[in-house]
Amino acid sequence: MTTPPVAPRRSHLRTHHGDEVDDPYEWLRDVDDPETRAYLEAENAWTQERTAHLADLRSTIVEEIRSRTQETDLSLPTRRGDWWYYSRTVEGQQYAIRCRCAVDDPDDWTPPTLEPGVDVPGEQVLLDSNAEAEGHEFYSLGAFSISDDERYLAWSVDTVGDERYTLRVKDLQDDVVLPDVVEGIGHGATWSAGATHLFYSRVDDAWRPHEVWRHALGTDAGDDVLVHTETDERFFTGVGRTSSEAYLVIAASSKITSEYRVLEADDPTGEFRVVMPRRTGVEYSLDHARLGERDVFTVLHNDGAEDFELAVVPAEGPYDAPETVIEHRRGTRLEDVDAFAHHLLLSYREGAMARVAVLPLSSDGVGAPVEIDFGEELFTAGVGANAEWDPPVVRVGVSSLVSPTTVYDYVLATGELVERKRQTVLGGYDPSDYEQHRTWATAEDGTRVPVSIVCRAGTPRDGSAPGLLYGYGSYEASMDPGLSIPRLSLLDRGFVYAIAHVRGGGELGRHWYEDGKLLAKKNTFTDFVAVARHLVDEGWTSPDRLVAEGGSAGGLLMGAVANLAPDAFAGILAAVPFVDNLTTILDPSLPLTVIEWDEWGNPLEDPEVYAYMKSYSPYENVAAVRYPSILAVTSLNDTRVSYTEPAKWVARLRATATGGDVLLKTEMHAGHGGVSGRYKAWEERAFELAWIIDVAGADRGPHPS
Known part of the structure; x- marks a missing residue:
């Protein structure tokens, strides 16, 4: 190929609130149209040609990842x-x-x-x-659930990438797979006590988990019983059990509202009861704990508590008078509670860092929280895998941008931390060869935005270093610092790697999220640009050496900043990017649209929301200017962000922009998470890193020994 593919233009009119728009690339939504497939294949061929010169670099990076990984x-x-x-x-x-x-x-x-x-x-x-994946281009394990008596394994598998799974059961005692097979379920599966029944969810045509079903072990799937249907299209539903395994729990949640139903796990055919009926804007979660002889549910909620508070209610009810045990404190975002027989583990966020505290339980109530001190300055702490309800130790972990993830057993009686496993990084990795920093950028409106930075020790602060700036900024998801083996291939080539903790995420509490959603969504984009400018001002990098990266909703961020500040970046990597967001959110028949209205607004009903979303939608706002180099990566079977969005975006960029190399790479056998298999994932990441290194003009040589 000597010229890039050009997508034909076909008139497609849409009209909302008196605004008529001709969308010439909407025809690409038809995945069964041979021209759609031909266009995607042509884009793949063009991308392969434009990156052919990076083949040796990709191979080198794969070997670097392999050499550092305990395979x-x-x-x-x-x-x-x-x-x-x-x-x-x-x-x-x-x-x-x-x-x-x-x-x-x-x-x-x-x-x-x-x-x-x-x-x-x-x-x-x-x-x-590995045996299960034989013969499949794609493989993803969903449920992996052991029965209480530890005799049966229930597991589910997706071999397409569309996140619809097939459930099977294995008798571990006799080492035989049972005839029980349930097709087309959601992600997980949950046993009842006694291993008599399995509970699972099903998804509707919009990929919304909307039903909970009960399967009796040893019966045909056609005899399964529908237990709960969620009729409100804004809500997902799913099923699990409390940490004690004493209760089955059906959760229903929208972006802003929660409701839970519980049932004793040894009574699987009984009737679930609602704990606290849903009230718009009130979110809560629960677990089972015991205060002396008293069974209670811990309830983490935001009713009159922006950053959440912790309460307890009697497990048998009534549930209308929760007893507060940790009061709300703005700026300390309580995120999760794991209950054990005599303690609670509280996961919370303070100062833009994830932390863990232990709270003792007794007949007198819930004791004061004691934070676990890991001895790190810039860290991410979390609760590990804990399967027992009454253990003498609980599993916790900590990581940072330079320290390998370390898992500890926390001795509940003494507070001692016993190291159990440290992430293996081969090749003589020494954390002292790298340095991490926390800095703060100032946004357009004066808001201070936290930034996490890692680089090799002694990296010059004169603007000469290449840089990679990562961001997300949606759904209150926090991008916490952690060590990445593939990232070392950048750091050892002189890169400065930064995470922009922009509004729309949850790093600084619920208000940080609220200030980056709905009609405040543009704060996410302007924050990111402010961080890019700040990195340049502080000498970390320069615009002609800085690449931006984000995926999914972070891909929307990438598309928005490409329009907002194309001069701030040398390149932009957008993975499964949500770049045609207005078209998607206008169509309630598309997967996930209705539930997303609480995050973005409803442009179908509200002209102000329509105008606001149109004003920042990356696809709607492509301009006749020079763009940075852009690499968009997507997957054909993605049910969350359709391949259509980056395909349309790239087509419009190529037809409109006055400069900038634009590439589209579509995985033809994958879903939202990209390719499956660790070696395939290494190759995919090496492809992206090689492109980043090339665009930033960085050293292509192997990492220093």
């Missing part, structure tokens, strides 16, 4: 009942193998020491995903 490895075993559960990977194999080995001493909570490549005595292989 044959084992996860830290988690105790559940009479077994230690873990997964292991084998060099040369794409997927994990899930296993277990017996607990030798019930009083010993020290996990067994497992050596990579060494056979584990008494190991039982539960599921080998």
